[in-house]
Amino acid sequence: MKIVEFDDKGQRVETDAGSVSSSLGSSSLAPRPERPSRAPEASRRGRNSSGIELYMFQTGTLRTKLKYIKMNQGESDFEIPVPWFLIKHPMGNVVIDGGNAIEVAIDKRGHWGAVVDAYDPVMDVADNCVDQCKMVGVDPHSVRYVLQSHLHLDHTGAIGHFPNAQIVVQRREYEYAYDPHWFSSGAYIRADFDRPGLNWKFLGGEYTDFYDLFGDGVIRTIFTPGHAPGHQSFLINLPKTGPVLLTIDAAYTLDHWENKALPGLVVSSAEAADSVAKLRQVAKDTGAMVVTGHDPDNWKTFLKAPHDFYD
């Protein structure tokens, strides 16, 4: 039994669990071993949290080709992170996207089908968002909202795994996910979002733009269609860090952000370009720190959970 942890740079570190391994079952739901307290304390020591904390996680990576991320830019290999985000907030914890579903770590082709030939997931069972929440002391029952940027397969890992959460999505995206065009159908895994007993909240595109989740200006949605019909990005306003713009897949990478690439998967290139322009204006107006959706180099520059957070 290996324990997977992350060092201060967000790199994976595997160690033998030793004697605690006998207490662990093979189930992914088995409790994780206690983390050595020195690791997280070391990076947070001396910090008085503002009470609102943004954690940047990932559920592994996808091995793909450049053209599948940057339209028409070639066959070379390209490996991208699969980020997701957790926000601790006094009015309830919030998960954004949740990365890949846990099933991907167990049987990727069984869960995703032939799409793994284009986007091959590299994910351990321990990388699922529920267990990663527990690593920073968040009980899944305490998660009040799951915000969905869109419903592509590398963003739907939280749905159905937080029993008290309302799931917030654009109505246009939800409806499209059940009846996508042929070219994007592989990106929607119905088993992830077509589940009984879910509590959905639907947003209305331009009519609900800049929806303020708690009414305190901390978490806002920004309607950014193009990559997917009902894509939305998020503006997080943190007390100490200031504004953080999570573009998600409205800008996969800094090349997309800088108008040097269109998405390899897109329903409207014109809308995708308009959405980047809209987000660039938001970033200009607010001075936000910009976090792109799947940029391997940009992603390396941020403070990573579970060791660190923004507040």
Ligand SMILES: [Zn+2]
């Ligand atoms: Zn996507």
